[in-house]
Amino acid sequence: MALLNRIYTDQEQMLDEVIHLGEEIVASSNLDALRENANLNGESFSGKMSKFGSEYAKWYANHFVMPNHLVQAIQDNIVYVHDLDQYAIGTTNCIFIPFDKLLAGGFNTGNGSVRPPNSIMTAMALVAIIFQSQQNAQYGGVSANKLDYDLAPYVSKSFVKYFRKGLDYFEEGDEAADLGEISMGRSDLQEQYPRTFKYASKETESETLQAAESLIHNLNTMSSRAGGQIPFTSINYGTCTSPEGQLVIQSLLKATMRGLGSGETPVFPIQIFKCKQGVNQEKEDPNYHLFLMAAECSAKRLYPNFANLDAPLNLQYYDPANPDTEFATMGCRTRVLSDRFGRNHLSGKGNLSFNTINLVKLGLEHGIALGRRREADERGFYRELKHYMDIATDGLLHRFEIQSRQKAKASDFMMREGVWEGGEHLSPDDQVGDLLKHGSLSIGFIGLAECMKALYGKHHGEDEEVYRKAYDLISYMRKYCDEQSKRHNLNITLFATPAEGLSGKFTKRDRAVYGKVSEIVDREYYTNSFHIPVYYTISAAKKIELEAPFHDLCNAGAISYIELDGNARNNPAAFINIVKFALSKQVSYFSINHPIDRCTSCGYEGIIGATCPSCGQHENDVHIRRLRRVTGYLTGDYQTRFNAAKQAEVRDRVKHGI
C-alpha cells in the first residue's frame, strides 16, 4: 500500500502513534475521546473494543486513504470529516426506513425470514427488529418518517380480529360474516353491533398501548450497535387522521409519558411530531388534540420535537396524497427530501456523509479580533472559504467513490431487503453506486456566531448589519452547494452541523494556536451552526426570529432550540405558544429544552435544586439524575455522559422564563 499522506513519513513516529492509540483506550486516559459520543459508554469493555476498531480505522484513513489536500485541511483545523472511522470501508450514514413496505412483505434478517405481522403488537415488535437490523448496515441514525401511517394497517388487523371474536362472544352476528372492510371508523358497524364494537375498540386500544410501551422499552434496551450502543432511532408521526393512525400516535405519546420501568424519561427513540396546518394546528383540525398531547409529552419528557411541514422548503414537496413526501427528520436534524434524480420523498434513502467547516478559524484569520487589521478582510475570507469548501467537496466526492464501489452484500440488510430503495434488485456482488446517488452529500458549518465576532467584533444576535453579513455568508455557502450539485450531478446540500463530538475539538486546537481570544476562543466549545450563542441574553421570540431564516438555507437540516427554566409541565400555555410561534416564523425543526431532574430516592421528576422538593433528600446523599439534550439526542445523565465541551455548553445556556 502506498503511503498517500506525506505529512508523516517517519515510520517510527507512525508506530508510536499506533501504540499510543491503544494505550489511551486500554487505560481510559483520554476521557474526551471516550465520551465523544454521549450514547456510547467508552469505559465499558465493548465500548473499548469498538474504540480500538474506530481509532485505528481513523488513523488508517488519515495515512493511506484520504487525498492529501483533505488531510492537510484537517490538519489546518478548518475541515472536519465526520465518522472518519467509516471512510475507508465506504459505509453510509443514515436512512429513512420504508416500514410500510418491509412490514407488508415480510423480510429476512440474514438468519431467518419473518412473516408480515397480523397484529399491532407484532408489528411494533418487528419495528424494533428492523431498526436493529438496519442499524448495523450503516453508521448513523435510523428513522421512521411516518410511523403512524406505517402502523395503522396493523391496528386494523388487530381490530378485525377482536371484532370477529366479539361477534361470536356477544352473539351479535356470525364470526365469518362478510361485512366489507371492517375498521375502527365504521359507525354503521358500531350501531349494528354495539357490544362487539365496544369490545373490539377497547381491546385494540389496550393492545396498541402495550405495543407502544414495549417498542419504547425495546428501543432503550437493545444495545445491539457496535460498542454496546443503543441504535440511534427516530420516529416521526402526527399527520395520519384515520382512527387507527390516531391510535398509534396517541399510544406512542401515552407510553412515552408513562416512561420506562420506574417511570424514568426514555432517551430513545427521538420522537418528532409533524405539524401541518389543516391537520393538527387549530382547534377544528382532526389531529389538534394529538398536537396538544404532543406538547404535553414534550413538556414532561423533552420529546417529541416539532417538524414544520408548512415551512416553505418543506411545503414545496408536500403531496397530501403521499405521506412519504411529508418532511420528517433524523432526530439530530438531518433532512433528506429532494432528489435531483426524482425521488422527492423520504423513505428508502438518506445522507451518505458530511464534512464540516470551522468558520471560526477563517474568521480569526481574516477578521479584526487578533488586532492584525482594522477592518475585516472579506475578500480574503471568501477566497479561503471557497478553497476549503472545494476541499470539503472533493472529500465528499472521494468518499462517495469508495461508497459507490461497495458491493450490495456489504450493507446486507439495507440492500437485500430494499431498505435503500431499489437495493432488492441488486445481486449481492453488484456495486451500489447507482442507487446511492439518490442520497445526499452535505457540507456543514459550525460557529457562525464566533466567526462574526472574529470578523467584525459582534455576532449576528448583537447587530443588524452583522446579521445581514451572517445571512449572506450562509446564503453563499448554500449557493455553493447548489452549484456543486449541478456540476457533479449529485445531491450536495448545506447542513447546520449538530457537532456533538466536534463542538470542543475545533476549539481546543484553535486555542493551542491563538490562545484565549475573548468571547471567541475563551469557552470550551464553538456555537452550534447558525445559533445565537447559548450564553447570550436574548428573548425567546427574538432568538426564534433571528434563527428562522437560516432554516430555509440549510437544506440538509437544521434545528432551533429555546431554553426554558422552570417546570415546563406546569405551564402548558407558555409551551404551546412558543412552539406555535416558532412554526409561524417558518422554523423547519424546533424543540424546547428544559431541565428534567429526577430524584433517584423517591422518583420525583421536575426541577430539583440541592434538595428534592418531594422527599427532602440532599444531592450529596442521593443521586439526582439530570437529563439534558445534546445535539438533538437526550442523554441519561449529562454530568457522566457528556464530553467536557458539551458539559460547558449546558452550564452556559441562558434560560428563558426563570
Add this chain to the structure above:
Amino acid sequence: MNICGYYPESINEGEGLRASIFISGCRHRCPGCFSPATWNFKYGELFTEERQAEIILDIKNNPLLSGVSILGGDPFFSAEEVNDFIDLLRQEAGPVPIWIYTGYTFEELLAMPGTPEFGLLERCDVLVDGRFIKNLRDPSLLYRGSSNQRIIRISESLAAQKVIDWEPLYSF
C-alpha cells in the same frame, strides 16, 4: 417605590410566558416566606422612570408574552405607584393582561372600595390571593405556594361579588 426583581420572560408566575416584576415591601410577614429580604421597602433598586420605560419597551416588543405578573413583597402595599405604572404600561403597550399576587384575600380587598388598593384590584385580570401558610405548602401547586391561596378571575368575581376561580387555557 423599589423593585427587587424583573424577569423579562418567566413561566413560573402565571399562565403563558410572562414578564414578572417584583415590588419591594411587605407587611404580612408570613412565617416561612421564601424571600423575607423583600419585606423591606428599601430592598432592590429604585423603580425610576428610565427603568419603567425600559421594561415597558421589553414588554411592547415581545410578541410571545401572554402578559405581565406583578409580585412582591406585596404590590398592594405600594398600590398608588403600581397603579400609575400599570396605567403607563397600558398607555404605551396596549391592553396588557395582568396577574397580581398579594397576601390579602379577595374578601379583604373587596371591603376597601374607593382605596388605591381596590383600584389596583380593578386594574388587574387575575388575582393570586392569601398569605403563605407554611404547613399548607405544596410544591405541586400551579403558580402559588400554599393550598389556601387561590387564583381568581377578578372582573367576573367583582361582578358576582364572590370568588370565581380562574381556569387554565390548556391543561396537561
